[in-house]
Amino acid sequence: MDAVVFQGVGEPLELKSVDRPDCGANEAVIETEACGICRSDWHAWQGDWDWLGIIPRSGLIFGHEPVGRVVEVGENVTRFSEGDRVTTPFNLSDGTCPHCRAGRANICESSVPMGFVQFQKGAFAEEFSVRNADQNLVEVPENVPAHEIAGLGCRFATAFHGVSQRVDVSAGDWVAVHGCGGVGLSAVHTATALGGNVIAIDIVEEKLEFARDLGAVETIDSTEVDDVPQAVKSFTDGSRGVEVSVEALGISQTIKDSVNCLIPGGQHLQVGLTTSEEGGEVSLPIDFMVQNEREFYGTYGMPPHEYDDIFQMMSSGKINPGKIVSETCSLGDIPSVMERLGEYDTMGIPVCTEF
Incomplete structure (x- = not known):
C-alpha cells in the first residue's frame, strides 16, 4: 500500500510503498477515507516534543485524525466488524486503568499516541491499524462526509472536550481565544455554540475573518495593540475581563496574555502545546492567579464516549466542523501541505481525502 513516510527530523517526507498493517487479536485494520493534516504532525516532523517522549524514528507514518x-x-474484537465506518481518538487507551474506568480515557495511564510512535503508526496511508479496537473505535454516521469526520480529529475534539467539559462556558459568558489556527477556530465554534461571546485574537486578518464567520463577536489583531489583555477587557462588561480564556498556540506570551485577561475566578484553558523555543515550560503570573483565584486547566484529546455529544450537536445544527476544513488534498500532496504548515500558510484544517 502507499503511505507518506518520515525519513528523519526535517528531512522531506516521502510517498512510498509499504506493507499493509498486521491485525493483532485486539486490533482492527481500517481502510482510510480521510485524515486531517495536523500541526502536531509538523511538530513531530521537526523534532519538537522530545521532552514529552515523542522521538519519531525513520519509517514512521504520521496521521492521527482519520476516518475509514x-x-x-482480530479474534478478540466483538463490537466492530468488517464494513463499519469508524474514527478514533488520537490518544489510544487500554480501557482498564482507573482513568479509563472513570470515563477519562483521554488521560489513560497507558495512552499510546497514534502516529507518533513506531509501534502504532498513523493514517497517512491507505490503511491503518487501531489497538484495543473495542475500546477506541467510534462508529460514525453514514451521512456525514469523510472530510467532516476527519475534521473532528485531534484539533476539534481537543477543543470541544476542553470548552464543553473542562471549563464552564455558559450562555452570555465572555470567552477569549488566543490563536486562530485549526484548534483555535474549533474553540471559537464550540464556545459560540454553547452561547459564549467570543473574542478571537490572532495576527492574520484572514484568520480573524474566519473566526468571525464561525461566530466570534469581536476580534483583535495583536500586532496592532500594545496590551492584549487590556484590549480584550475593553470589549467586556465594565472592562472586567473574560470568564474563560483559551490559549491555542503554546507560546509563552500568549499564555500570559490569556491568564491576564481573566476576571477574578476566571478559567484559563491550555490547548496549545509548546514548541522547542519554550521546551514545555513557561512562566506564569502566579501571585495574581492566587490572589484572584484564577484557574488553570489543560485539555488533551477526548474520550471516545464524547463523540456522541459532537454527533448530536452536528445533527441538530448547533455545530458544523466541516466549516473549519479549509482544503482537501491527495496522499501525495501531504508533504507539501506539511511544508506550508511550517510557514503558517494554511487556514483552518487541511484534510487528505484521496488515497
Whole structure:
C-alpha cells in the first residue's frame, strides 16, 4: 500500500510503498477515507516534543485524525466488524486503568499516541491499524462526509472536550481565544455554540475573518495593540475581563496574555502545546492567579464516549466542523501541505481525502 513516510527530523517526507498493517487479536485494520493534516504532525516532523517522549524514528507514518472502513478485525474484537465506518481518538487507551474506568480515557495511564510512535503508526496511508479496537473505535454516521469526520480529529475534539467539559462556558459568558489556527477556530465554534461571546485574537486578518464567520463577536489583531489583555477587557462588561480564556498556540506570551485577561475566578484553558523555543515550560503570573483565584486547566484529546455529544450537536445544527476544513488534498500532496504548515500558510484544517 502507499503511505507518506518520515525519513528523519526535517528531512522531506516521502510517498512510498509499504506493507499493509498486521491485525493483532485486539486490533482492527481500517481502510482510510480521510485524515486531517495536523500541526502536531509538523511538530513531530521537526523534532519538537522530545521532552514529552515523542522521538519519531525513520519509517514512521504520521496521521492521527482519520476516518475509514473496517476491513479486518482480530479474534478478540466483538463490537466492530468488517464494513463499519469508524474514527478514533488520537490518544489510544487500554480501557482498564482507573482513568479509563472513570470515563477519562483521554488521560489513560497507558495512552499510546497514534502516529507518533513506531509501534502504532498513523493514517497517512491507505490503511491503518487501531489497538484495543473495542475500546477506541467510534462508529460514525453514514451521512456525514469523510472530510467532516476527519475534521473532528485531534484539533476539534481537543477543543470541544476542553470548552464543553473542562471549563464552564455558559450562555452570555465572555470567552477569549488566543490563536486562530485549526484548534483555535474549533474553540471559537464550540464556545459560540454553547452561547459564549467570543473574542478571537490572532495576527492574520484572514484568520480573524474566519473566526468571525464561525461566530466570534469581536476580534483583535495583536500586532496592532500594545496590551492584549487590556484590549480584550475593553470589549467586556465594565472592562472586567473574560470568564474563560483559551490559549491555542503554546507560546509563552500568549499564555500570559490569556491568564491576564481573566476576571477574578476566571478559567484559563491550555490547548496549545509548546514548541522547542519554550521546551514545555513557561512562566506564569502566579501571585495574581492566587490572589484572584484564577484557574488553570489543560485539555488533551477526548474520550471516545464524547463523540456522541459532537454527533448530536452536528445533527441538530448547533455545530458544523466541516466549516473549519479549509482544503482537501491527495496522499501525495501531504508533504507539501506539511511544508506550508511550517510557514503558517494554511487556514483552518487541511484534510487528505484521496488515497
